[in-house]
Amino acid sequence: MTPLTYLEGTNALYYNLAWLIAAFSLNYYPTERRERFETNLGKYFRLLGIFGLAYFALYGFKSNGVYAFEYRATVYLVVCLFITVYRSFFYWVRTKYRLYGGNFTNVVVVGRDKNLKKIRKVFDQPELGYRYKGFFDDRPSVSPTYLGKMNDCFKYVLENDVDYIYCVTSNLSKKELEYLITFADNNLKKLMIIPDNKEIFTRSMSIELYDNIPVLAMRKSPLELEYAPIIKRTFDLLFSSFVILTVLSWLTPILFVLMKLESKGPLFFKQKRHGVNRKPFWCYKFRSMTQNAESDTLMATKNDMRVTRIGRILRKTSIDELPQFINVFLGNMSVVGPRPHMESHTEMYETSIDKYLVRHFVKPGITGLAQIKGYRGEIMKKADIVNRIRFDIFYTESWSLGLDLSIIYFTVVNAIRGEEKAY
CATH class of the missing domain: 3.40.50.20 (Rossmann fold)
Known part of the structure; x- marks a missing residue:
């Protein structure tokens, strides 16, 4: 056996063991009757992530230089693709089998x-x-x-x-x-x-055993799991650092000059908003309005006379929200989560909208599920805030890294296409 063949054999054994350990630690393979491929995506992506760490960690301990990093990454992606195809095919076959009367x-x-x-x-x-x-x-x-x-x-x-x-x-x-x-x-x-x-x-209810006494927890968010806050905070730090260094670093001085040419006032607008557990924090934005006494009580409306010319561009493209990545870096906000409201709005809605404060169990976000579903900006009727809260609660009960990435993707798509209530 050549050294290269022996190396490939030991690597293959390591990969298989890493996959099995990760799969069994996540309890991935026991498949419930009610389970579909799409309902198990969160656990599936976690499995691929853990396996990916184990896969690339091998080369940190065994830097043999036989294969280039591009080759290793390609192999990993191909493995992920084949596993995805296999699992989706498995669920498809099982569904067809049941539709024809089997496995009932x-x-x-x-x-x-x-x-x-x-x-x-x-x-x-x-x-x-x-x-x-x-x-x-x-x-x-x-x-x-x-x-x-x-x-x-x-x-x-x-x-x-x-x-x-x-x-x-x-x-x-x-x-x-x-x-x-x-x-x-x-x-x-x-x-x-x-x-x-x-x-x-509720969909977020979970059961816990205190000795032999079953106790129901009414709102058990996935973000309460031990690893979840670490994953979300790490993602927030990496993503916000990237935006601050690659976008805000050059955009900020340009906007400073343009704003000074059009209107008096600071570059940044800061406002007290309620965050996780209803704690207030300073939320930052690029100033898009002339300085006015109603900025902390009145939301922007269509054709709002307070909005400056450059402010209309910033609001239409959501560029005015970019300084909130500083809030994310500081830990006041997350990239994805329920949008933070003004203190006056929180005080108004917490007594008039059922379950309004549930959204404060998690950090507020720059974008959120409600925003990509069309419930952003001005609240024109009660249904707007009711549906916004409904999506916010769904997010807190259903969080996953995959859901965050999906929301970010559709936020970018909507910003490029333009949104009706982005004014």
């Missing part, structure tokens, strides 16, 4: 409340492989999926090869629930408990 599971529901209608929407997706037989409840129903009273379920489950029993606990007493658990255990049936949620569940 028979389910029934015992009990009935508002959750029944919601879980039916999951069962009615054929690509997930559920075969919903119907429900049992002591209250008669004209629904075609009504199978009888609760006591009828035991015979039905045994005679119809039911795999899963979903139990709505709001309709069952402790004694009935204990009997159902015993029945499921003694007949190799899997029992799934749907708790009485009192209509308070």
